[in-house]
Amino acid sequence: MAPNLDSYFKTVDDNADHFIERLRQAVAIPSISAEEERRPDVVKMGMWLKEQLESLGAHMEARDLGKQPVGRYPAKKDESKRTILVYGHYDVQPANLSDGWNTEPFKLSIDDKGRMYGRGSTDDKGPVLGWVNVIEAHQKAGVDFPVNLLMCFEGMEEYGSEGLDDFIIAECKPGKFFADADAVCISDNYWLGTEKPCLTYGLRGCSYYSIEISGPGQDLHSGVFGGTAQEPMTDLVRVMGTLVDTNGRIQIPGIYELVAPLTKEEQGLYENIAFTMDNLYESLGSKTGIFDKKEETLMGRWRYPSLSIHGVEGAFSAPGAKTVIPAKVVGKFSIRTVPDMEPHEVDQLVYSYVNEQFKKLGSKNKLNCYLQHSGKWWVASPKHWNFTAAAKAVEKVWKVQPDLTREGGSIPVTLTFEQATGKNVLLLPMGSSTDAAHSINEKLDRNNYIAGTRLLGAYLHYVAEEPMKE
Amino acid sequence: MAPNLDSYFKTVDDNADHFIERLRQAVAIPSISAEEERRPDVVKMGMWLKEQLESLGAHMEARDLGKQPVGRYPAKKDESKRTILVYGHYDVQPANLSDGWNTEPFKLSIDDKGRMYGRGSTDDKGPVLGWVNVIEAHQKAGVDFPVNLLMCFEGMEEYGSEGLDDFIIAECKPGKFFADADAVCISDNYWLGTEKPCLTYGLRGCSYYSIEISGPGQDLHSGVFGGTAQEPMTDLVRVMGTLVDTNGRIQIPGIYELVAPLTKEEQGLYENIAFTMDNLYESLGSKTGIFDKKEETLMGRWRYPSLSIHGVEGAFSAPGAKTVIPAKVVGKFSIRTVPDMEPHEVDQLVYSYVNEQFKKLGSKNKLNCYLQHSGKWWVASPKHWNFTAAAKAVEKVWKVQPDLTREGGSIPVTLTFEQATGKNVLLLPMGSSTDAAHSINEKLDRNNYIAGTRLLGAYLHYVAEEPMKE
Numbered sequence: 001m002a003p004n005l006d007s008y009f010k011t012v013d014d015n016a017d018h019f020i021e022r023l024r025q026a027v028a029i030p031s032i033s034a035e036e037e038r039r040p041d042v043v044k045m046g047m048w049l050k051e052q053l054e055s056l057g058a059h060m061e062a063r064d065l066g067k068q069p070v071g072r073y074p075a076k077k078d079e080s081k082r083t084i085l086v087y088g089h090y091d092v093q094p095a096n097l098s099d100g101w102n103t104e105p106f107k108l109s110i111d112d113k114g115r116m117y118g119r120g121s122t123d124d125k126g127p128v129l130g131w132v133n134v135i136e137a138h139q140k141a142g143v144d145f146p147v148n149l150l151m152c153f154e155g156m157e158e159y160g161s162e163g164l165d166d167f168i169i170a171e172c173k174p175g176k177f178f179a180d181a182d183a184v185c186i187s188d189n190y191w192l193g194t195e196k197p198c199l200t201y202g203l204r205g206c207s208y209y210s211i212e213i214s215g216p217g218q219d220l221h222s223g224v225f226g227g228t229a230q231e232p233m234t235d236l237v238r239v240m241g242t243l244v245d246t247n248g249r250i251q252i253p254g255i256y257e258l259v260a261p262l263t264k265e266e267q268g269l270y271e272n273i274a275f276t277m278d279n280l281y282e283s284l285g286s287k288t289g290i291f292d293k294k295e296e297t298l299m300g301r302w303r304y305p306s307l308s309i310h311g312v313e314g315a316f317s318a319p320g321a322k323t324v325i326p327a328k329v330v331g332k333f334s335i336r337t338v339p340d341m342e343p344h345e346v347d348q349l350v351y352s353y354v355n356e357q358f359k360k361l362g363s364k365n366k367l368n369c370y371l372q373h374s375g376k377w378w379v380a381s382p383k384h385w386n387f388t389a390a391a392k393a394v395e396k397v398w399k400v401q402p403d404l405t406r407e408g409g410s411i412p413v414t415l416t417f418e419q420a421t422g423k424n425v426l427l428l429p430m431g432s433s434t435d436a437a438h439s440i441n442e443k444l445d446r447n448n449y450i451a452g453t454r455l456l457g458a459y460l461h462y463v464a465e466e467p468m469k470e
Numbered sequence: 471m472a473p474n475l476d477s478y479f480k481t482v483d484d485n486a487d488h489f490i491e492r493l494r495q496a497v498a499i500p501s502i503s504a505e506e507e508r509r510p511d512v513v514k515m516g517m518w519l520k521e522q523l524e525s526l527g528a529h530m531e532a533r534d535l536g537k538q539p540v541g542r543y544p545a546k547k548d549e550s551k552r553t554i555l556v557y558g559h560y561d562v563q564p565a566n567l568s569d570g571w572n573t574e575p576f577k578l579s580i581d582d583k584g585r586m587y588g589r590g591s592t593d594d595k596g597p598v599l600g601w602v603n604v605i606e607a608h609q610k611a612g613v614d615f616p617v618n619l620l621m622c623f624e625g626m627e628e629y630g631s632e633g634l635d636d637f638i639i640a641e642c643k644p645g646k647f648f649a650d651a652d653a654v655c656i657s658d659n660y661w662l663g664t665e666k667p668c669l670t671y672g673l674r675g676c677s678y679y680s681i682e683i684s685g686p687g688q689d690l691h692s693g694v695f696g697g698t699a700q701e702p703m704t705d706l707v708r709v710m711g712t713l714v715d716t717n718g719r720i721q722i723p724g725i726y727e728l729v730a731p732l733t734k735e736e737q738g739l740y741e742n743i744a745f746t747m748d749n750l751y752e753s754l755g756s757k758t759g760i761f762d763k764k765e766e767t768l769m770g771r772w773r774y775p776s777l778s779i780h781g782v783e784g785a786f787s788a789p790g791a792k793t794v795i796p797a798k799v800v801g802k803f804s805i806r807t808v809p810d811m812e813p814h815e816v817d818q819l820v821y822s823y824v825n826e827q828f829k830k831l832g833s834k835n836k837l838n839c840y841l842q843h844s845g846k847w848w849v850a851s852p853k854h855w856n857f858t859a860a861a862k863a864v865e866k867v868w869k870v871q872p873d874l875t876r877e878g879g880s881i882p883v884t885l886t887f888e889q890a891t892g893k894n895v896l897l898l899p900m901g902s903s904t905d906a907a908h909s910i911n912e913k914l915d916r917n918n919y920i921a922g923t924r925l926l927g928a929y930l931h932y933v934a935e936e937p938m939k940e
Binding site for chain 1: 676678685690691693695696698699700705707711712714716717718754755757758759760767771774775777778779780781782783786788789790792793796797804806833835842877879880
């Protein structure tokens with residue numbers, strides 16, 4: 001039985017301008033967490049959000065991490081209803097008009113195609129306000145709120161979310177604020193394309209390594225010492241050159257043995273995903289892709305590991321010509337990990353291979369290979385009621401079955417929520433692939449915002465009705 | 471017949487404090503050519519030098535390149551005497567106390583061992599003032615000046631000497647200021663060690679290359695694109711990894727075929743040079759040398775080519791971790807060249823090899839390998855009267871036969887003078903290997919400065935007497 005959402009939907013549509021005004025106010029607060037002088041704006045943004053929700057009757061509390069708001073709606077739990085924990089962040093990436101924005105980044109500017117430009121519009125103020133709008137539209141429509149909503153809104157996501165994991169784990173313990181969550185919904189990613197909504201059930205992990213090679217006591221002049229000293233940079237490029245080939249095949253033995261085999265069922269999934277090679281070429285800005293087929297490309301992004309070499313610290317990196325022999329260089333690379341790669345097993349394979357390659361050089365220099373950070377991959381079951389409810393909501397709002405997607409990147413908080421709650425986590429994106437999060441001219445389409453608000457509300461109604469399976 | 475220099479030497483010694491005061495005044499002018507706001511100080515330094523020489527009766531002119539002084543002493547040419555063209559520079563490297571200097575860099579500070587600390591003391595104000603002192607001491611001693619001295623003093627050496635080559639070539643044409651030079655003497659390098667003077671007759675050349683590899687339209691996120699895009703940085707490290715091995719052996723076919731073979735006579739020269747492996751280890755600050763023997767080490771520095779990889783432009787180079795896939799990366803490396811390597815032949819071997827290595831990768835990215843700059847090696851005949859005169863002067867002043875050395879680095883002006891004058895060029899260093907030119911705590915030993923002033927004067931006397939051979 002589909003919940004009757006007509007009244008709710010009509011109210012959302014009737015309040016579209018009001019909701020856009022809310023987004024305008026939010027965008028106008030430059031809550032850039034990475035800039036220390038903007039931290040007061042991050043706190044201001046959190047307090048503004050808290051007040052918005054309090055004025056709608058939610059119970060809000062401010063938590064220690066920069067006074068981040070957590071909330072509950074209705075304020076008093078209805079024991080007969082499911083409890084859904086939602087997450088979003090209200091801090092944003094840095095932005096300046098001079099970076100190349102066409103409009104003031106902290107002033108919401110809507111063009112005639114309904115594209116709403118502004119820093120944070122899609123990442124992640126729009127989705128966060130979606131939840132506020134959902135509450136308000138229910139009240140205005142006089143429709144009973146279908147679940148208990150727990151809200152975790154963060155103000156330091158763009159600066160590494162320091163302390164957030166411990167906070168979430170603590171608040172998920174029995175008797176604590178998030179203890180009663182039956183499922184989790186995170187709205188902080190994007191559609192795969194621009195036309196078709198998706199539900200996301202997997203993310204790759206990331207293990208980031210440094211290879212440090214040192215020898216001389218200080219940087220040397222290549223005229224004086226070239227040909228008499230073993231050079232760390234020579235050793236480094238030789239070692240890094242053995243890590244991966246041009247087609248992305250990782251050369252470290254044992255890596256692919258850790259990867260879960262491709263099943264026939266999974267193989268069939270990729271064909272139907274709304275994605276074309278032209279989508280890839282457009283986002284690459286070139287045709288320098290590894291694969292010619294969309295299925296292989298999606299698998300390369302989602303379900304196979306990859307290795308990228310990011311750069312070198314300590315060597316000459318400016319324009320021009322400098323004849324230095326750097327005394328110590330640090331090569332940086334990372335491996336995107338997938339099921340069933342255990343990070344510590346990957347570490348061991350990496351260390352062993354890198355040391356072996358270095359040993360082959362017969363160098364007197366010193367090598368130290370170490371992990372900078374690591375975050376594990378995450379895959380949820382898309383057959384869980386949390387996902388089937390979301391799929392029904394997409395069909396209701398967008399008249400189309402959502403793609404079930406994974407992502408190549410990491411959203412570490414996803415795994416934290418899964419581990420802390422022990423419940424299913426759903427990624428339910430609002431924006432589309434062209435929204436330019438983290439870039440200049442970030443935008444959210446009006447339709448994605450308003451239909452997205454419909455979607456979040458509809459999701460809660462279907463969640464309330466889904467049978468308890470898985 | 472050795473010239474009787476006693477009166478000149480005594481006058482030099484008697485005027486030592488006066489000469490040091492002169493160096494103190496020079497060091498106090500922060501003539502840092504690389505810092506635009508210091509350019510007036512570079513001009514001021516040039517004018518100060520001009521006035522010093524004019525007060526000694528030299529004929530001075532200021533030339534266009536930042537009003538650089540050229541001079542002649544005696545003001546009127548004595549047709550019966552040889553004409554020696556000397557070069558030095560009066561601009562200096564940047565220096566700040568906060569870089570780690572123990573004393574104010576622009577205040578000459580003399581410790582109890584006679585080490586005179588100050589930016590420019592040894593590179594190259596001390597040697598330039600040496601020539602001024604030589605003139606003054608001759609006047610005070612009442613000794614006839616033995617040659618016609620032409621002076622070319624530069625104020626932009628530490629900033630690339632832009633325009634200098636054209637200037638020298640023009641001034642060496644018939645009828646121009648430097649036209650009558652019979653030989654050239656440059657005092658802008660250092661002893662190989664600290665105890666024994668040397669005469670330098672060879673320099674390696676330098677050809678500096680960039681390998682640019684590009685693919686995507688903009689930098690990419692390794693989470694989203696890792697495993698689907700061919701990465702320029704992967705290609706670059708693989709190509710750079712094929713250039714040279716850990717023991718400095720250049721892997722580019724044909725390079726060593728261009729190198730002049732080692733003759734028996736030359737082979738015997740290295741054994742007697744005042745240099746030990748401990749000298750190398752001390753200057754390296756480590757024991758990561760390629761060779762265990764001093765002869766091989768000296769040949770590796772002086773007479774064989776070397777290849778150094780300097781760094782990568784466009785990749786991540788800061789501390790920390792950034793998961794970027796750089797869209798365009800530029801690897802930088804240089805080859806130190808030696809006789810008989812023709813730079814354009816080296817270029818062709820480099821381009822052909824780099825392109826071949828890249829082709830092997832089967833990459834869709836684009837490669838562009840190009841020369842940034844190139845300067846040719848230089849080797850003079852140490853049997854020329856210019857050298858034998860200098861050797862006699864060293865024996866007279868230092869009571870020891872000088873080492874005949876080459877250098878691994880480049881002093882491009884050397885080759886320019888040789889080509890423009892068609893005459894023999896001698897490098898006659900004043901400072902020692904521990905003077906820390908370009909570094910913090912640059913110094914010139916009092917004894918090197920005063921005995922160096924003796925040496926420059928004695929050199930002119932022997933030059934006046936040497937038979938015309940070679």
